[in-house]
Amino acid sequence: MTLVAGVDSSTQSCKVTVLDAQSGVLVREGRASHPDGTEVHPDHWWRALSVAIDDAGGLADVDALSVAGQQHGMVLLDRDGNVVRPALLWNDTRSAAAAAALIDEVGAEEFARRTGLVPVASFTVTKVRWVRDNEPENVARVAAVALPHDWLSWRLRGYGPAGASPLGPDLDALTTDRSDASGTGYWSPASGSYDVELFRLAFGRDAREARQEPEAAGPAPVSAAPAAGGAVILPRVLAAGEAAGRVHPLCFAGSNAGADTGTDPSTDAVADAGGAGGGERGEILLGAGAGDNAAAALGLGARPGDVVVSVGTSGTVFAVASEAGHDPSGTVAGFAGAGGDYLPIAVTLNAARVLSSMAALLDIGFDELSRLALEAAPGAGGVVLVPYFEGERTPNLPQAKASLHGLSIASATRSNIARAAIEGMLCGLSGGLAALQALGYPAGRLLLIGGAVQNPAVQKIASQVFDLPVVVPSPGEYVARGAAAQAAWALTGARPDWPVALAAAPASDFQPVIGEQYARACGHIAQDSRAAVSSTSS
Ligand SMILES: Nc1ncnc2c1ncn2[C@@H]1O[C@H](COP(=O)(O)OP(=O)(O)O)[C@@H](O)[C@H]1O
Ligand SMILES: O=C(CO)[C@@H](O)[C@H](O)COP(=O)(O)O
Structure with a gap:
């Protein structure tokens, strides 16, 4: 049996499901809580992912994985791969005035035409504007802006803070997918490209898309990090069914994961039998990932x-x-x-x-x-x-x-x-x-x-x-199931057509x-x- 796994890193918790790639039948699952609050350090998501994977019995027999997550959360990274400040989540409303300002500057009609969105406090574009206006000391430090699922996928591939990840801080290896990019407010679903002018208007810095081809993903020299003050890197947008790369066999430190602990996952990882990489079946392919709602649509x-x-x-x-x-x-x-x-x-x-x-x-x-x-x-x-x-x-x-x-x-x-x-x-x-x-x-x-x-x-x-x-539908984690479907798609080249059972007749x-x-x-x-x-x- 070929197994695939899906992750839902949602607002309140992290859920992991392991499914049969052929039939979509659930084999096992696990979960872990996230902290409360609308501002959360991403290290909490990394630690919860580790616990949820352990709770799901590990991934040693899994061939492919994909990560879906809460949308819009602003993850700011510096050139060394460190998180600049806790992520502002989709339900943090402090950027409401920034949303109103962006509408005044661009116009609601024009914003909607260019990005599909009219700014509200949830969208990432308003959060970067809030940082520009309220935390100028952080603006210059920012070398990349990612979303929750982008950051988790990057970490799973072995990238992360210098000295605390196997592959180091190659920001050009950051990836996202169409669904999550479309919740930023600086990407156009219609054209399939970033609107870097809107990003510059919001944040006051130039931006460019990450350059690394997923197939070329591998160890990167530290010199690949952008010079301070250069263009801010935005994750490379992958197509549906595309793979982001592979889970790094040493990246996942089990319950020790997370930079806050000061541990070095590159040396600690293999100690944990429930970790993601290095399983009996060899490498784990990593799907593109998705925003949670788009993943639910796939899962259903x-x-x-x-x-x-x-x-x-x-x-x-x-x-x-x-x-x-x-x-x-x-x-x-x-x-x-x-x-x-x-x-x-x-x-x-x-x-x-x-x-x-x-x-x-x-x-x-x-x-x-x-x-x-x-x-x-x-x-x-x-x-x-x-x-x-x-x-x-x-x-x-x-x-x-x-x-x-x-x-x-x-x-x-x-x-x-x-x-x-x-x-x-x-x-x-x-x-x-x-x-x-x-x-x-x-x-x-x-x-x-x-x-x-x-x-x-x-x-x-x-x-x-x-x-x-x-x-x-029958009770289930449909976001995680959709992520698992993405994993199966990346693995086999075909979008799965798993049946969905209903709990009761339509009412x-x-x-x-x-x-x-x-x-x-x-x-x-x-x-x-x-x-x-x-x-x-x-
Ligand atoms: N029987 C129930 N009645 C009402 N709410 C419930 C029940 N069971 C779980 N919940 C609520 O569902 C929420 C979790 O749903 P979930 O879809 O997993 O959220 P998220 O994906 O946003 O983390 C929690 O707020 C929990 O309190
Ligand atoms: O903001 C949105 C979508 O635009 C939310 O749906 C978030 O994606 C959070 O999702 P949950 O944690 O409730 O699943």
Whole structure:
């Protein structure tokens, strides 16, 4: 049996799945937690990857691996391969003013035409602008800007800080893929190239794409590092199905991985039997990697006509398209997919953690939250939760806060509040579905995935919020599965066509009252937040 592995380095955790390359059947899996916070040092991801690989039984019998990850996170590297500052993640909203400034300078329509995106705080381009404006001492140190999956893939190939990695800091060996590049705000899905003018406008430094051909990947002289102040290196963008290189047999130091420990992985690595490289089967091919949503589309085998809704740390709603698109309103971002296709998407900052916050408030677990929510009637007796706990990205209200509406003596029950939490969280995503449909993307069925979908009430209420047949695939890590599919594709040269089992028959029970009362409550919030933004900026 040929085995392939996929990694999902997501916001809250790292998950590793090992699958049969032929059938896609899950053989084993592992996971490890990431720290909380919207600013995280990448070394935590490296250590979690090590633990998750061990938890998955190691990779000694695996032939190919690929890494998918949370998108947009800004990983700044200096010329010696060190991380310049902790990564600002997709859900860090400090760059909201930078996003507004970039829109003023370029125009929303022009930005969308050039990159598929209208800047919001999540996108990397706004984060590099924030660094330019707030940390000038770091600007000159930056020699490369990468994304979470780019950095992990580079480390797996043996590159990293000088003296703490087998191959050293060859920044020209950095790679990414179309899907993750399309979330930066300085890469064009339509032309397939970096928009270095936009990068320069945002960061104030010139940039160029990394030069190393993946096939040529190998030890690099330290002199390959760029001179301080030269053009910033952006990872080379690989095509769907292309390989990034090979996992370096000495790069993976098992539980000792991570530069923070001060260990030298080049000498420590082989000591750990669960490490990635040097397995019985020889070298491990490394796939291109992907943004997590694009990987989920691959893992689900999603095709045009499918809409995927993921309820993880982020809430996402996306379609698969054969042509690049852009939405000057910014509601739908025009990402690229991991299958050589395109991935129009709307993303919310408030998804699974709305439910954990509300369950904590009610002092109950997820099972009880589900039971209570299903006790209440659709519409929760008029109680509405507008769930902007972390501000919001779609709609773009970075300063907003969550609020409960419609409480009366009669309606203020634990059941109504539990149901309102789930309804409000899903209504945030139904706006994204409506925007996709308004742009003409066909929507025949909705595939529901992500950690919170384990919750029976989320499944039931989704069939009442979305006016589409809701299909719940069997529980699984579809991002990691998509990464594994990439690995199999790089290994065999053919995109796998693994079947996806369904947990239940498609369900439709549309209840318009839920969306109608949510829209009324949101109208008030949007007005309040816009007033707050204009008073803080004046
Ligand atoms: N039964 C459940 N009900 C509600 N939320 C759940 C349940 N099980 C897991 N979750 C939530 O799902 C989230 C993890 O989902 P996941 O898709 O793995 O997120 P991510 O990929 O963003 O790390 C966590 O916030 C967790 O609390
Ligand atoms: O910002 C986006 C996509 O644009 C998020 O989807 C991140 O990619 C984080 O994903 P999860 O950790 O929630 O899977």
